Amino acid sequence: MSDCSSALQRQVQDAYHSGTALNIIGGDSKSWYGREPVGEALHVGAHQGIINYMPTELVVTVRAGTKLSDIADALDKHQQRLPFDPPYFGESATIGGTVACNFSGPRRPYAGSCRDFVLGCTMLNGKGEILKFGGEVMKNVAGFDVSRLMAGSLGTLGVLLDISLKTLPHRLAEQTVVIDADFKQAIKLMNHWAGTPLPVTAMCADGQTVYFRICGASSAVERSRKEIGGTIFDDGKSFWKDLREHQLSFFDTDKALYRLSVPPAAAFELLDGTQTSDWFIGWGGAQRWLTSDLPFEVVQRYAKKLGGHARIMRGGNRSEEVFAPLSPALMTLHKKLKHSFDPKGILNPGRMYKDL
Numbered sequence: 001m002s003d004c005s006s007a008l009q010r011q012v013q014d015a016y017h018s019g020t021a022l023n024i025i026g027g028d029s030k031s032w033y034g035r036e037p038v039g040e041a042l043h044v045g046a047h048q049g050i051i052n053y054m055p056t057e058l059v060v061t062v063r064a065g066t067k068l069s070d071i072a073d074a075l076d077k078h079q080q081r082l083p084f085d086p087p088y089f090g091e092s093a094t095i096g097g098t099v100a101c102n103f104s105g106p107r108r109p110y111a112g113s114c115r116d117f118v119l120g121c122t123m124l125n126g127k128g129e130i131l132k133f134g135g136e137v138m139k140n141v142a143g144f145d146v147s148r149l150m151a152g153s154l155g156t157l158g159v160l161l162d163i164s165l166k167t168l169p170h171r172l173a174e175q176t177v178v179i180d181a182d183f184k185q186a187i188k189l190m191n192h193w194a195g196t197p198l199p200v201t202a203m204c205a206d207g208q209t210v211y212f213r214i215c216g217a218s219s220a221v222e223r224s225r226k227e228i229g230g231t232i233f234d235d236g237k238s239f240w241k242d243l244r245e246h247q248l249s250f251f252d253t254d255k256a257l258y259r260l261s262v263p264p265a266a267a268f269e270l271l272d273g274t275q276t277s278d279w280f281i282g283w284g285g286a287q288r289w290l291t292s293d294l295p296f297e298v299v300q301r302y303a304k305k306l307g308g309h310a311r312i313m314r315g316g317n318r319s320e321e322v323f324a325p326l327s328p329a330l331m332t333l334h335k336k337l338k339h340s341f342d343p344k345g346i347l348n349p350g351r352m353y354k355d356l
Contacts, residue, residue, distance in 0.1 A: 001049025029090030064096025102152030126342030176236025
């Protein structure tokens with residue numbers, strides 16, 4: 001364990017007085033996400049360790065530089081896990097970077113997102129002031145929920161120091177079944193089973209096959225498997241891990257990787273200039289991956305037509321915008337929040353949008 005709060009605070013205070021931009025780095029496993037990072041490096045990776053873990057209360061408090069793998073090992077000893085199935089994208093991945101990106105795995109539609117399990121945090125604002133929000137219980141209802149606001153902010157509002165998260169027990173049994181289906185059939189199947197009480201914890205499709213992960217008590221898993229039908233997929237655990245970590249062959253590409261967030265039941269139709277092999281559907285139909293050299297604006301219009309939005313997950317032109325454009329009102333709100341937490345705009349400037 002190592003508490004680097006004071007050293008990090010001094011560096012932020014110095015940067016505030018000099019107006020120096022800071023590039024917040026944890027494990028450096030997600031430097032490809034968002035727009036191009038700029039500024040002097042602020043290394044948070046050494047600020048690590050589990051501060052408090054209460055297995056009976058299902059709560060863990062950790063320093064932001066703590067590796068995901070270290071947290072998983074500690075929770076595993078008590079048969080517990082982080083419920084949102086966080087992707088690592090590298091063994092150096094830290095909990096601070098995961099929360100800052102609000103990254104969640106295949107379980108997200110059925111358990112909740114990373115943001116949903118953040119109970120509280122301690123952070124450094126752009127002046128170098130240490131602020132604490134939330135706590136270590138679910139019912140933190142007083143005031144503005146800043147701890148969850150930090151999830152997905154890409155470090156533009158503050159430097160995460162400590163984070164409290166809710167944990168959950170491991171599932172008792174797990175099984176994956178597969179059914180032959182094209183994308184249109186897969187969307188119908190996934191939406192049908194999502195509307196039932198069956199313990200399905202992940203669903204995805206590759207255009208030829210739809211995959212269902214079933215978790216729970218052994219008897220419930222077996223009954224659900226028989227009800228869904230299909231064929232048992234013996235390598236299910238490896239498959240879901242590879243999907244979570246983008247290690248499936250689909251993600252091995254030099255093209256831009258787009259992530260489209262749309263209503264789960266939105267009809268699938270090929271975007272002009274793409275073919276079936278360019279697509280992969282996750283989150284039961286709500287997350288649609290596309291590998292393509294098409295301009296971002298074209299993909300964004302397509303996603304908007306389906307009732308959602310798109311972002312560039314990896315690749316593409318990172319000197320331009322990579323997230324869905326905001327309305328003028330929302331951009332104004334973002335700017336006001338940014339100014340409140342980071343008045344000189346020194347924390348990860350431009351990492352999310354050019355003007356933030």
